[in-house]
Amino acid sequence: MDLKDLSLDAARSIAFCLSEPAEKYENDPEVEFLWAMKAMEHAEVHFNLVSSVDPRRLRLTDHDDRLYTDFKKSFPDFHLSPLVIEELKSDEAKEKWRTFMKEYENDVADFNYATLLRIDANQDYSETNTIVVPRVQFVVLEVARNREGFNDELRAKYGKKEA
Template sequence: MASDSGLTSLGVDGASAAAHALSLPADAYGNNPQVEVMWAMKAYNHAEVYFNLISSVDPKYLKLTKVDDQIYSSFREMFKDFDIKLLNPDDLKSDEAKTTWRPFCNQFDGVIEDFNYGTLLRLDCEKDYTEENTIFATRIQFFAIEIARNREGFNSFVYTASGSKT
């Protein structure tokens, strides 16, 4: 992963250039390792902020998007029995899963900004982001699963374990 200095080591001009680079379409780069590192840093920073948020605010009160209700309803309609407490990577990454997830995800194109960008997602909702407990998912998959975890009480464990009061 990135060093402790992260984006701050780039300075203002470097960070601005990195932000601009991350806004360009993926096909503009090919397999540029520097861009991959910037994406990884962005995904890691998002994960860190989110985990800190659910550790300090009761997750049942969180609103992650303007369309949380729509995301949650559609998710539970399409994935009635999906285990959100402990994710099985095959339920997100197998060819069969991709076929099922694709229509769900695509309905949020134009609704959720960057709906298909890569995001880190915890496999076991009672644990922090670690190499063993993290999978790469699309942003809309992250929203669907984390909104469900928040509403159904599964992320309350993190909040309670952090010493916050319910």
């Protein structure tokens, strides 16, 4: 099923289901499918955006400047691409990230919503190049990638070719 084939009512139904508390669903396969559809739609929109405009000028939130400054202060040696998974998923890293992300709970919409992130910034989303992270972690890492030029190559590689 392609997301653009969904009716407005179906899209609203998906949005409503995904706004309910997670405890209500207990690994319901239908909800997992809906989450996957929404996550893929978000990934597709984001990738189309960074591959069609100058990523260095792109603003993902009203808080990009603060997010980036705080990120560089909190994670000065973080590898933006390719990601070092332990810098995100080890017990020590999870605790540090949890503290960092909590500061943005009211600033980044759906701050802890599971979101797909590319491991290698020069590649498209794929099964081997994607991990799931909280939304605020996705936003701050993509803001940093944009500002530091890690997404620059995408427009040349994947962007629409002019006739």
